[in-house]
Amino acid sequence: MSARPNAFLQLLLFVDKRPSSSERIRQIRDYLKQKQDAYPHELQVIDVGEQPYLAEHFRLVATPAIIKTYPAPQQTLAGSNLVEQLENWWMRWQQSIDDQVHCNQADGNGSTPSGGKASNMTPIAHAAELIQLSDDLFRLKQEKADLEAQLQFKDRLIAMLAHDLRNPLTALSIALETLEMGNVPDGVESRLKPSLRAQLLRHARTQTKAIDRMITDILQAARGSDVRLQIHPTNLDLKDLFSDILHRLQNQFDNKFQRVKTDIPSDLPTVYADPELVKQLIINLLDNATKYTPENGLIEVVALHRTTQKVQVSICDDGPGIPKENQEKIFEDRFRLKRDEAKEGYGIGLSLCQRIVRAHYGQIWVDSSPGEGSSFHFTLPVFRS
Numbered sequence: 001m002s003a004r005p006n007a008f009l010q011l012l013l014f015v016d017k018r019p020s021s022s023e024r025i026r027q028i029r030d031y032l033k034q035k036q037d038a039y040p041h042e043l044q045v046i047d048v049g050e051q052p053y054l055a056e057h058f059r060l061v062a063t064p065a066i067i068k069t070y071p072a073p074q075q076t077l078a079g080s081n082l083v084e085q086l087e088n089w090w091m092r093w094q095q096s097i098d099d100q101v102h103c104n105q106a107d108g109n110g111s112t113p114s115g116g117k118a119s120n121m122t123p124i125a126h127a128a129e130l131i132q133l134s135d136d137l138f139r140l141k142q143e144k145a146d147l148e149a150q151l152q153f154k155d156r157l158i159a160m161l162a163h164d165l166r167n168p169l170t171a172l173s174i175a176l177e178t179l180e181m182g183n184v185p186d187g188v189e190s191r192l193k194p195s196l197r198a199q200l201l202r203h204a205r206t207q208t209k210a211i212d213r214m215i216t217d218i219l220q221a222a223r224g225s226d227v228r229l230q231i232h233p234t235n236l237d238l239k240d241l242f243s244d245i246l247h248r249l250q251n252q253f254d255n256k257f258q259r260v261k262t263d264i265p266s267d268l269p270t271v272y273a274d275p276e277l278v279k280q281l282i283i284n285l286l287d288n289a290t291k292y293t294p295e296n297g298l299i300e301v302v303a304l305h306r307t308t309q310k311v312q313v314s315i316c317d318d319g320p321g322i323p324k325e326n327q328e329k330i331f332e333d334r335f336r337l338k339r340d341e342a343k344e345g346y347g348i349g350l351s352l353c354q355r356i357v358r359a360h361y362g363q364i365w366v367d368s369s370p371g372e373g374s375s376f377h378f379t380l381p382v383f384r385s
Helices: 019-035 052-057 082-106 125-183 194-222 237-246 250-255 273-292 349-359
Strands: 009-015 042-047 064-070 075-078 234-236 258-263 271-273 298-304 309-318 364-368 372-379
Touching: 009 019, 009 082, 019 042, 042 349, 064 082, 075 082, 125 194, 194 250, 234 273, 237 250, 237 258, 237 273, 237 298, 250 273, 271 273, 271 372, 273 298, 273 309, 273 349, 273 372, 349 364, 349 372
Parallel strands: 009 042, 258 298
Antiparallel strands: 009 064, 064 075, 234 271, 298 309, 309 372, 364 372
């Protein structure tokens, strides 16, 4: 046994703080303590709750567990009979120590370096620090990449906003200037016919609403997709809300000669939802339906009492449809189909819709086939008095 002071078993004991583990841990400690005088060894106890990255590094699936890290090969013992397993393996482990020492002597090394410690033995504290530093470095790189992506997105938003606002602002300015030129004193016949005045006013209102929606979407996107929406739910009547929204968007439908068909039951229950956010959700979906439905096309709005707990709303268009492989991606932040890259928009509308629906513990999805239009569905909780 004279060689043993120059080389030791190195053992890791992984533990947790569950009360059921304490007795087994005590038994393991007692067994190893009995062996210490005859068979010197090094034992380090690791709490997986305090150093989870080490448990992940050694691929542990249960605790308590013992890992022999030296001599190679590494070996893991786990289960309810750890003491029995230790008794079974102990002499073989010690034999491997003797074999290691004899190999060193045959190579001309009378003892292991580093003050008698095994040369291929990495201090666990040092290994733990390296692993944690690697994890921290990986996390920081991810955070850096996320921040750079957010900065690039916001720069792109500013550029797009500056570009996209120019068109509705110019149209609004022209409409107001024309109305101003036609504004004459009482008793003098206006150069503008009543029908033209009404058309200019409608056009001005449409452009004002377009600007308002752009600013709302930009502000929402600037907050970031990781910010949880603050909702203020109340008893909300979807029939009245749809009536107001469809009236507000009527000019958009008229501009493309689109028909809107509604099927909202008179006995549809009210929902428990935030009125402003649900209004934004519906307007975003109807804006998309208007954008993609061709002239003289049909837009359908359907609501039904899906279950006793949920109301389902569907908004369907006559547009080009969405490829199956993109039907989940369209709800991702900043995702845009290639065909839409040249069109106005920021790639945030459907992502925002999803956030609104999820904030109400609902679901949103799309049914679509290329060339056959798209149907967007979402659910909201039924109001319970």
